[in-house]
Amino acid sequence: MALTETVTPVWTQRLLHAKREVVLLAAIVLIGGFFAVSSPYFLTLDNLTTTLRNSVDLAVISAGMTLVIISGAIDVSVGGVLAVSAIFIGRGFQWGLPAPVIVLLGLAVGTALGTVNGAVVAKAKVPPIIATLGTMYVFLAVLFLVIGGEWISGLPDTLSPLVSGNLLGLPVPLYLIAGVYGVCYLLLRHHAFGRHLYAIGSNENSARLAGIAVDRVKIQVYALLGFLAATGALIYxxxxxxxxxxxxxxxxxxxxxxxxxxxxxxRGGVGSLLGALLGVLFIKMIQNGLVLIGVSSLWETVVIGGLLIVVLTADALKHGGPQRAQ
Structure with a gap:
């Protein structure tokens, strides 16, 4: 089967994606209106700017997660990758390393861990959710072994401009998000790598028959997510x-x-960077709004998990059956 035949369904479903994005945008407006009425602080410039600065690490990681899910995989270990990368960043400061070396160290650690995830999935043929669940526990064990159950605190403000700085009158996080999503968009829409991700997610066997190096692409997309998780660690x-x-x-x-x-x-083969960014905005808006109206932060996870269950159930009913095995 030709590659163009494999990825054609992706483009025919763009109208469906747009509908989901419009619905999500409408939900953001409605719920944002509710929080604006419930709290006089919700629409203040200070609150909106703070929410943006608190959203950048999730936004960056969600861009990479979009690519992984498009390929038909998933990564539940990304928090562990972020954590281990952050450890090495913190230790780098404690060891007195120069800031550029610390940044490169953190990015290298995250990319390496992402590559490990990709290799386990691609070469060992372990289902993605099982593979990354296992590596998550390994990464968390590394976290406790390295820091011994104690915080690494009192770090210098060398990296602070990444979240608190302004450039040409705009917060630096806006540039970070725009840069990451711009690069990911180019990869998805104007590079063979993106076409290969859609092809693998749509039908892995057909992608192999079309001559795509499926294992290599899987490792690369996990490595990219690891790199972005490490970027999230720098921001954190x-x-x-x-x-x-x-x-x-x-x-x-x-x-x-x-x-x-x-x-x-x-199931893979479908994904939207714009939709993911709207999803980040939706989640962060709910988290911020609940805090402002005095609801316990414990309910944030309940609400997000509940929304995820509803959407996955609706998708499963729409596609008429259980998810395909990975």
């Missing part, structure tokens, strides 16, 4: 200037929820 350290023992525990759920809410199909 820049914002909080410490590394907590429970770092990254919810970000995988939030990233997956953002991507699925944005129109991606958990």
């Amino acid at each position: 350290v820049a914002r909080l200037r410490n590394v907590e023992v429970n770092i990254g525990t919810t970000i995988a759920l939030e990233a997956i929820a953002a991507v699925i809410l944005g129109g991606a199909n958990i």
Whole structure:
């Protein structure tokens, strides 16, 4: 089967994606209106700017998660990748390394861990959710072994401009998000790598018959997600200037929820970067709004998990059966 035949269904479903994005945008407007009425602080410039600065790490990781889900895979270990990368970033400061070396160290660690995930999935043929669930526990074990159950705190503000800085009158996080999503868009729409991701997610066997190096592409997309998780770690350290023992525990759920809410199909072959970004906005708006109206933060995960279940159930009913095995 030719590659063009494999990926054609992706383009015929763009109208469906647009509908999901429009629905999500409408939900953002409606729920945002509710929070604006419920709290006088919701629409203030300070609150909106703070929400943006708190969203950048999730937005960056969600871009990479979109690519992974398009390929028909998933990564529940991304929080562990972020955590281990953050550890090395924190230790780098404690060791007195120059800032550029610390940045490269963190990015290298995240990329390496992502590559490990990809190799386990592609070469060992372990189903993605099982593989990354296993590596998640390994990464969390590394977290506790390295920091011994204690925080790495009191880090310098060297990286702070990544989240608190402004450039040409706009917050630096806007440039970070635009850069990451711009590059991912080019990869998906104007590079063979993106076409291969859609082809693999639509029908892996057909992709192999079309001559695509499926294993290599899987490893590459996991490595890219690892790189972006490490970028999220840099942003996390820049914002909080410490590394907590429970770092990254919810970000995988939030990233997956953002991507699925944005129109991606958990079976693969379908995904939208714009939808994922709207999903991030939706999740962060709910988190911020619940805090402002005095609802316990414990309900944030309940709401996000509940939304994810509803969307996945609706998708399963629409496609008439259980998800395909990976």
